[in-house]
Amino acid sequence: MQRVPQTITEKILAAHAGREYVEPGELISARVDVLLGNDITAPLAIREFERIGVPVFDPAAVVLIPDHFTPNKDIKSAEQAKIMRDFARRHDLPNYYEVGRMGIEHCLLPEQGLVGPGDVIIGADSHTCTYGALGAFATGVGSTDLAAAMALGETWFKVPESLKFVYTGKLGPWVGGKDLILHTIGEIGVEGALYCAMEFCGPVIENLSLDGRLTMCNMAVEAGAKNGIIAPDEKTESYVRGRARRPYQLFASDPDAGYKKVYEYDVTGLEPCVAFPHSPDNVRPVSKAGNIKIDQVVIGSCTNGRMDDLRLAAQVLSGEKVHADVRLIVIPGTQEIYLQALKEGLVETFLAAGAVFSTPTCGPCLGGHMGVLAKGERAVATTNRNFVGRMGHPDSEVYLANPAVAAASAIAGRITSPEGVR
Amino acid sequence: MSEGTAFKFGENVDTDLIIPARYLNTSDPEELARHCMEDADPTFASRVKPGDFIVAGANFGCGSSREHAPVAIKASGVACVIAKSFARIFYRNAFNIGLPILECPEAEEIPLEGRIRVDLQEGVIRVVDTGKVYRARPIPPFMQEIIGAGGLIPYVAARVKK
Ligand code: SF4
Numbered sequence: 369m370q371r372v373p374q375t376i377t378e379k380i381l382a383a384h385a386g387r388e389y390v391e392p393g394e395l396i397s398a399r400v401d402v403l404l405g406n407d408i409t410a411p412l413a414i415r416e417f418e419r420i421g422v423p424v425f426d427p428a429a430v431v432l433i434p435d436h437f438t439p440n441k442d443i444k445s446a447e448q449a450k451i452m453r454d455f456a457r458r459h460d461l462p463n464y465y466e467v468g469r470m471g472i473e474h475c476l477l478p479e480q481g482l483v484g485p486g487d488v489i490i491g492a493d494s495h496t497c498t499y500g501a502l503g504a505f506a507t508g509v510g511s512t513d514l515a516a517a518m519a520l521g522e523t524w525f526k527v528p529e530s531l532k533f534v535y536t537g538k539l540g541p542w543v544g545g546k547d548l549i550l551h552t553i554g555e556i557g558v559e560g561a562l563y564c565a566m567e568f569c570g571p572v573i574e575n576l577s578l579d580g581r582l583t584m585c586n587m588a589v590e591a592g593a594k595n596g597i598i599a600p601d602e603k604t605e606s607y608v609r610g611r612a613r614r615p616y617q618l619f620a621s622d623p624d625a626g627y628k629k630v631y632e633y634d635v636t637g638l639e640p641c642v643a644f645p646h647s648p649d650n651v652r653p654v655s656k657a658g659n660i661k662i663d664q665v666v667i668g669s670c671t672n673g674r675m676d677d678l679r680l681a682a683q684v685l686s687g688e689k690v691h692a693d694v695r696l697i698v699i700p701g702t703q704e705i706y707l708q709a710l711k712e713g714l715v716e717t718f719l720a721a722g723a724v725f726s727t728p729t730c731g732p733c734l735g736g737h738m739g740v741l742a743k744g745e746r747a748v749a750t751t752n753r754n755f756v757g758r759m760g761h762p763d764s765e766v767y768l769a770n771p772a773v774a775a776a777s778a779i780a781g782r783i784t785s786p787e788g789v790r
Numbered sequence: 791m792s793e794g795t796a797f798k799f800g801e802n803v804d805t806d807l808i809i810p811a812r813y814l815n816t817s818d819p820e821e822l823a824r825h826c827m828e829d830a831d832p833t834f835a836s837r838v839k840p841g842d843f844i845v846a847g848a849n850f851g852c853g854s855s856r857e858h859a860p861v862a863i864k865a866s867g868v869a870c871v872i873a874k875s876f877a878r879i880f881y882r883n884a885f886n887i888g889l890p891i892l893e894c895p896e897a898e899e900i901p902l903e904g905r906i907r908v909d910l911q912e913g914v915i916r917v918v919d920t921g922k923v924y925r926a927r928p929i930p931p932f933m934q935e936i937i938g939a940g941g942l943i944p945y946v947a948a949r950v951k952k
Contacts, residue, residue, distance in 0.1 A: 393927060394930075395929070395930050397932050420943060420946050421947065462836055509882070510883070515881065516943060516945075522883070524932070524933065525934075562878070776825060
């Protein structure tokens with residue numbers, strides 16, 4: 369039989385559809401390894417699921433995390449979280465993560481070994497694409513999709529076309545995964561990868577830490593992509609070894625696989641990037657930011673709330689003070705990251721600098737709580753979206769940047785690179 | 791196989807054109823159907839008959855993720871939407887609520903208000919007058935089952951009870 373060259377995305381989907389190969393554009397039904405819901409989307413999915421009237425196909429495959437408005441900020445959000453908690457108890461779901469044991473979902477699942485290479489993961493949250501960094505196929509779906517998959521253990525997909533992004537050259541100081549993805553989105557635009565798989569590769573990606581890779585895949589959806597993906601390598605394996613709760617499988621794209629388009633970026637000389645309001649593709653190098661005074665800095669979220677990110681921010685903040693006019697809010701992605709940051713002395717660095725250090729939560733990332741902006745206020749955030757009103761008042765502004773730039777800006781009181789304060 | 795009139799629309803038909811936000815205070819399909827495509831063609835809702843088709847250009851259904859859009863189209867009796875391409879969320883929502891859709895690269899060539907005969911299984915669109923045939927990717931059997939059941943939730947409910 370003739371071998372059909374395939375991309376990593378196509379191979380994972382084919383394996384879960386019980387097929388030799390799949391083609392872009394084709395509709396398939398595929399087995400799902402992990403299903404994710406949060407305190408906003410799960411209550412809706414639960415209502416639909418209960419209309420079906422069956423048990424969950426595999427209680428261990430369903431992961432429910434109250435992370436958006438928790439610890440609950442008001443009565444309404446408490447009621448939503450309760451629907452999810454009650455459901456988890458009723459169905460004996462082992463992977464419900466209560467406040468105090470939880471984390472921001474897209475930080476928690478990789479950390480806890482709930483997702484691994486070769487998995488198919490759907491989540492009723494658009495940033496589910498994060499797990500592509502482990503060499504999995506992961507994508508955001510609606511609550512109805514989640515409900516149906518909880519009953520069946522499978523769902524349908526349209527196989528995406530793949531776009532290949534090859535990064536060569538050498539990354540400069542203070543430049544990392546966040547800058548690579550912001551630069552890429554700036555180049556191709558917020559619809560540049562519409563419906564496609566974004567496959568990141570090249571020597572720069574091979575040298576990038578797992579945390580940096582998770583940051584990149586996290587923001588694939590900001591370019592309109594269905595999923596982001598990075599072929600698993602040594603680094604991936606050493607990350608998942610000892611964590612993975614199920615056997616995992618390593619896939620790689622065939623050298624002659626078909627791509628809709630190939631982009632090549634030489635990133636030597638790339639500066640830290642800043643996405644200006646109100647779109648993640650409105651990207652400028654930090655040196656061209658101009659004199660933008662800021663009121664708040666948020667370091668955290670599923671994009672940049674991991675150990676690498678906190679270490680970077682602490683490195684910049686060490687021995688420095690947050691500007692008198694700025695509120696710096698630092699939010700670790702998970703309880704484990706919180707504890708590790710404590711052990712490494714990072715928390716002390718943040719507190720000594722005059723920052724707030726919070727329990728894990730999405731909080732300000734979506735303007736939920738823990739740092740909502742007033743009219744006319746400006747924030748630098750390590751999050752992923754800077755749409756109108758994303759962090760609070762419709763007349764507030766969010767500038768997206770990496771943790772080092774965010775920390776430096778907190779010290780300077782205006783957008784600047786770490787070089788500007790050291 | 792069904793036969794009906796092709797109501798044609800252009801590119802980037804967004805969810806606000808399909809069902810204006812001012813009517814979103816209801817989720818009653820019949821009520822939504824009365825305002826279907828209102829801002830694109832105010833006569834559509836009164837002229838469309840069960841079994842007719844919507845034919846459009848690229849990126850049909852872009853905009854919000856509201857499920858009301860495919861619900862309004864389905865309730866208006868449209869047998870299938872044929873477009874050059876669909877926006878991602880509309881695409882998922884359409885199948886999940888049981889509205890058949892076909893992606894046809896030459897959708898724009900289908901004659902305005904012409905009679906067409908469509909075979910969803912085969913993905914074949916035939917213009918009745920001229921016999922001209924356009925091809926779309928056929929809808930796979932399991933997707934047809936979802937549509938036949940009236941959407942994803944009833945489909946799953948029926949399947950698990952077997
Ligand atoms: S941190 Fe922000 S982007 Fe990530 S899951 Fe929470 S709200 Fe969504």
